[in-house]
Amino acid sequence: MSKSRSLNKVQLIGNLTRDPVLKKTANGVTVCTFGMATNSSWKDAQGETKERAEFHSIVAWNKMAEVCAQLLSVGMLVFVEGELRTNVTEDEAGGKKYRTEIKMNDMILLDSKGKTGVGVDSEEDVQPEQENTGEEVNLF
DSSP: OOOOOOOOOEEEEEEESSOOEEEEOTTSOEEEEEEEEEEEEEEOTTSOEEEEEEEEEEEEEHHHHHHHHHHOOTTOEEEEEEEEEEEEEEOTTSOEEEEEEEEEEEEEESOOTTOOBTTBSOSOSSOTTSOOOOOOOOOO
């Protein structure tokens, strides 16, 4: 019997709707959450332009979470690549609630909105007084 193949991949380009929030889980794992909006437009039968916004919840983990919290802010345009994850919780009445998020695997800054830092509109990529730990952060 052959295995079936599947794919769970999301790619979005949009603007942050809220600043990233950095937290640690009970196990000490770093997690960062933020909101993102994507927009589309079309013309209806009368020729009027219509617009629609979709709102997405993004979750980043570990080193990527730290990078997001450091570099991102509300309004910034970013490319996000990841996969859909649906969490199921139970409310007080015993009913199930579903929340679909995007578990981010990669990100590209498309606009810095005045933010500065290493690799993002900085005048220097490495500051001389910083010690080189040999740790490399690969965003792409």
